[in-house]
Amino acid sequence: MGRVVLVTGAARHLGGHMTRALAKDPAVDRVIGVDVVPPRKGIGDADFIRADIRNPVIGKIIRSADVDTVVHMGVIATPVQAGGRAAMKEINVIGTMQLLAACQKSDTVQRLVVKSTTSVYGAGPRDPALFTEEMAPKHPPTSGWAKDSVEVEGYVRGFGRRRPDVEVAILRLANVIGPRIQTAMTAYFSLPIVPVVMGYDARLQFVHEDDAIEALRIATLNQSTGIYNVAGSGIITVSQAIRRAGRPWIEVPRPLLGIAGRSIGSARLADFSADQVRFLTYGRGVDTTRAARSLGFTPRYTTARAFEDFVRGHGLRSGLTSRAVELTESLAFQVGNATERLTQSAGDVLQGATGGRRA
C-alpha cells in the first residue's frame, strides 16, 4: 500500500523541496502540500492545497484524502515571513494546535514528523559543549521562533500521550544553510559589514539544506520515533566563518549588537532579537549520535562544508577582504625574504670579520 503524506509549510523553501522529494519517492502514493500562501515554485507531482492550518479545514483535508503521514514544517522562523510577530506566533502555535487536533481525531494518521530546531536548547555560558536530546536547556529561549518551537514540541508531546498508537518523530535541525535557502543566519552573514559580539566567539553548527530535506525524508518514510538532533559534523566559530566567507566585520559590545545590526543596511531579514544575540554570543552545539544510530541519517555535508557551499552559492566572498589578505600576505612574504637575506649577509659579514678565509 502506498502512502499519503501531508506536508505543512509547503510553499516555503524547505517545505517545497520536501514535497517534491516525497512526490518522486516510489514508496509514496500521494503528497499533499498545504500552506497559507501559494508556492513560489512548482511543487512537482504533489497536490497543493491553499489552506490555513489555523482553522479546522485541515481536518477535512486529512479525512477526505486518507492521509497516513503528517509532516509538520509549518513553523515560521522570522516575523518578516508571516507579516508581524503576532501573526507568526498565531501560525506557529495555533496552527500546530489545530493540526494536532485534526490528527488526534483522524483514524488514518499513523505517523507524525515535526521539524523543530536546536534553538529550543537556548544558549548561554552554563551550556554543555554539546546537547544530547534528553538534556533540558540551561537558558531556555524567551522569545520568537525558539520559544514557539518549545511550545510546539510541548503540544506534540501532549499529542503523543493522547494518541500513543501514532508514531511521532521530532527533528531538531541546526541552522539550515546552503546555496539557495534564505534564513536569519544567511542574512546575517550576508550583511555588508558583519557585526560580531566583542570578546566572544560563538560555536556554530550548520546543516546543509539538502541534508535537512534528506533527514526529514528518511524520518517520514521509516518507523523511528523520538527526538533527533540533526546537524553537520564539526563546529565553526563566528570569527572563522566570517574569515572563510571573506566578509568584513566589526566588533561590537554585546549590548550594542542589536542596534549596530539593525542600522546596517539590508538588515531586514537578519535577526537581532535577544535570543539571537545570546546565540551569537555563546553559540551552541548538539550531539548527533542518536540520529546516526536510530534514525539512520548521517549528513553528507560537514558544518564547514555546508557553510562553504552557502558562501559559494550566495557569491559572498568579497573582493575587498581577499585582496587585503593577499596584500598582507605578499607584504609578509617580502619582509620575510628581506629578513632572510639580511640575516644571511649579516652572517657572511660576521664570518668575514672573524677572519674566516673566503675565496
Added chain:
Amino acid sequence: MPEAQVIPLDGPRRRPGSPTTPAAKPAGRIGGAIDFLRRRLTGDFEVDEFGFDAQLTDELLLAPLRPLYEHWFRVQLRGIDNVPSTGGALVVANHSGTIAMDSVMTQLALLDHHPAHRHLRMLGADLVFQTPFLGEIARKAGHTLACMPDAERLLSSGELVGVWPEGFKGVGKPFSERYKLQRFGRGGFVAAALRTGSPIIPTAIVGAEEIYPMIGSLPPIARLLGLPYFPVTPTFPWLGPLGMIPLPSKWIIAFGEPIPTDDMPESAADDPMLVLELTDRVRENIQQSLYRLLVQRDGVFL
C-alpha cells in the same frame, strides 16, 4: 557569477604563500609565521566541538607564557611519567595564586615536557565562560565548562582533563592559608572518572601560592565588577599595572601515582559514599605531597 570572483583568488599570484608550494616560500620560522598568518586570516584552521583551536593555542596563546615558565618560575617537574601517553585521564591539582596561573603552567608543562606532548583540557567555572575575552580565550585554549556531560565526553574520547576542584575558594584564599587545601567541591570530577574508568592523577603544585600573596580583599569592588573577589597584594593595586607582575617564586609541579578507577564496580559513580570517600582520598594525597614538597624546597624565590 561567483566563479568570476573565485578564480583570481587561487590564481598564480597567490601561489608563493600557499602551502601547496612549500619550495617557493621562505623556509624556517619566517615561512611558518607567514603561513600561520595566512591561515588565521582566511579561517583555514580547525576547531573541535568544544571550540579548541590547537593551532592558535600552540603557536600563539601559550608562547608568551613559555619564558615565564622557564625563566621566571623555573618550573621543576616530578613524576611526569605518571601521566599516561594515551587515553583519558584526570589530572586533579591544588589551586592557588590569586589568578589561575597554576593551571596554565600545568597545561604548558604537559604540552612541552610530556613525551606525548599532551593537551590538557581543563574544566572551568561558568563565570569564566560568561566573561568576555576570558571565555573566548579559554574555549580556544581547549577548556570547557565544568559539567558532567563535558567531563565525560572529554574523558571518553581519550583526552587528558584537568580539574582544580577547590575553584575560587582555592585561588582566592588569603596568603595566611597557603598550601591548605580547601573543600573539594561535590566530587563531580570523581564521578566523571568513575563513569569513564579513567585514572585520577593527584597533582601537587608548589610555588604558585607566592606569586601574588593575597593579604586582603575588597568585596565592594568585587561586587561592582561581578568578580568572586578583588585581591589586595603587597603590590596590587598600589603599584597599578606594575603590581600585576607576579613574584618570581620557584615552582614544583609533581604528578602523583595514578589512582585507577576501572577496577571499581559499574555502579560506583552512583554511590555517593564511595564518590565522597575517593574524593577525600585524592584530596589527602595532594595535601600530603604538598607538605612533602614544602619540606624539600630550600627557598621560596631562590
